[in-house]
Amino acid sequence: MTRSLAVQGGSPVRTRPWPLWPQSAPGAVRALEGVLTSGRWSISGPYQGTESQERRFARAFAAYNGVEHCVPAASGTASLMLALEACGIGAGDEVIVPGLSWVASGSTVLGVNAVPVFCDVDPDTLCLDPVAVESALTERTKAIVVVHLYSAVADMDALRALAERHGLPLIEDCAQAHGAEYHGVKVGALATAGTFSMQHSKVLTSGEGGAVITRDAEFARRVEHLRADGRCLAGLPVDTGRMELVETGELMGSNRCVSEFQAALLVEQLGVLDEQNERRRRNAALLDELLADAGYRPQSTSAGTGNRTYYTYAARLPEGELTDVGLAAVTDALTAELGFPIASCYAPITRNRLYDPRSRGRFALGVQHESRIDPKGFDLPVCEEAARRTVTVHHAALLGDEGDMRDIAAAFAKVVRHGAQLTG
Numbered sequence: 001m002t003r004s005l006a007v008q009g010g011s012p013v014r015t016r017p018w019p020l021w022p023q024s025a026p027g028a029v030r031a032l033e034g035v036l037t038s039g040r041w042s043i044s045g046p047y048q049g050t051e052s053q054e055r056r057f058a059r060a061f062a063a064y065n066g067v068e069h070c071v072p073a074a075s076g077t078a079s080l081m082l083a084l085e086a087c088g089i090g091a092g093d094e095v096i097v098p099g100l101s102w103v104a105s106g107s108t109v110l111g112v113n114a115v116p117v118f119c120d121v122d123p124d125t126l127c128l129d130p131v132a133v134e135s136a137l138t139e140r141t142k143a144i145v146v147v148h149l150y151s152a153v154a155d156m157d158a159l160r161a162l163a164e165r166h167g168l169p170l171i172e173d174c175a176q177a178h179g180a181e182y183h184g185v186k187v188g189a190l191a192t193a194g195t196f197s198m199q200h201s202k203v204l205t206s207g208e209g210g211a212v213i214t215r216d217a218e219f220a221r222r223v224e225h226l227r228a229d230g231r232c233l234a235g236l237p238v239d240t241g242r243m244e245l246v247e248t249g250e251l252m253g254s255n256r257c258v259s260e261f262q263a264a265l266l267v268e269q270l271g272v273l274d275e276q277n278e279r280r281r282r283n284a285a286l287l288d289e290l291l292a293d294a295g296y297r298p299q300s301t302s303a304g305t306g307n308r309t310y311y312t313y314a315a316r317l318p319e320g321e322l323t324d325v326g327l328a329a330v331t332d333a334l335t336a337e338l339g340f341p342i343a344s345c346y347a348p349i350t351r352n353r354l355y356d357p358r359s360r361g362r363f364a365l366g367v368q369h370e371s372r373i374d375p376k377g378f379d380l381p382v383c384e385e386a387a388r389r390t391v392t393v394h395h396a397a398l399l400g401d402e403g404d405m406r407d408i409a410a411a412f413a414k415v416v417r418h419g420a421q422l423t424g
């Protein structure tokens with residue numbers, strides 16, 4: 001048999017380079033230099049007579065999302081833990097999370113001494129399935145965390161109705177969905193709180209970073225205290241040289257602050273987010289058509305989604321094709337064709353090798369707690385099926401042009417056409 005696949009020494013579909021990520025916004029260098037010489041590199045440094053970059057970003061990101069409050073934080077992980085604690089979640093409480101997500105969806109719940117209850121996802125959107133949530137509720141359930149995964153927005157009408165019916169806070173994890181909308185409202189603004197990650201790979205990034213947004217002033221005040229060692233920002237003006245953070249003693253916290261460098265960068269990056277999201281959306285629409293022609297099934301999003309965003313483009317392999325080949329062999333073959341990493345869908349968190357509560361002594365809180373957090377007890381058939389058959393493309397590739405999308409589609413079609421070579 002002729003070995004035509006690049007992974008076996010054949011010619012690749014493409015050798016041209018791909019767009020780089022991250023891409024710095026036009027004003028980024030000047031903004032970072034401004035911080036360098038400002039005399040203030042953190043909100044925990046003394047006030048220097050001008051508004052902190054952290055406050056500037058908080059105001060801009062709150063306005064962007066159409067909410068009153070934003071508290072920047074060190075990471076998406078920190079933001080989730082802050083939001084959970086601000087909801088009053090603590091020892092032994094159950095929190096519903098999707099089984100298909102980055103491991104932080106489980107580890108953050110463990111991190112506040114609570115118990116993650118993993119639920120199955122919808123097979124088309126890959127986001128939390130409201131029916132699965134309903135049947136996982138117990139009298140110990142104290143919150144629901146929904147993740148808008150890859151390029152989808154979850155079924156927020158159903159999840160909000162369910163949370164309201166049961167009097168539960170609902171947290172939207174928007175780490176993968178900055179700028180997406182649902183019935184004209186930005187994600188993160190649809191529930192008790194929204195959390196974001198600004199880690200390197202995200203569509204809005206400062207290398208590391210995060211934020212919690214909310215409409216609720218009291219909730220925001222709790223988040224502020226929790227992320228700044230129990231301090232909150234004073235009302236301006238503050239005398240130059242004085243601390244802007246006030247020690248109220250209201251609520252104990254930990255340091256989860258972003259630096260002024262991160263905040264200054266985020267202000268600039270936010271200015272190019274919509275244009276970049278639009279470019280990804282245009283390219284994804286073309287890819288949808290091309291891949292559907294090749295038999296792939298692109299991830300769909302809930303009815304009501306507007307301004308769909310693409311952190312990752314996900315598609316299911318064609319029905320009946322490549323069934324004897326492991327997904328890793330398929331993604332290796334696609335990667336070799338394109339010179340761009342094509343990845344498998346997440347494994348369900350319950351069997352992700354990065355998720356092992358027993359490896360951390362801090363979660364050894366007694367035999368009963370340990371058996372409640374044991375990930376083996378969850379049955380997640382839809383997550384399992386998605387993990388077997390879904391491939392994903394990072395959004396950097398979607399910043400390219402029409403030719404780039406045609407290359408991706410050509411590689412996807414080629415690997416199906418020559419799939420038999422991967423088994424031989």
Ligand SMILES: Cc1ncc(COP(=O)(O)O)c(C=O)c1O
Nearest residue numbers: 075076077102104175197198199
């Ligand atoms: C859905 C989701 N939640 C939370 C996080 C955690 O964010 P961070 O890496 O900034 O801590 C991530 C990061 O990839 C994520 O994808």
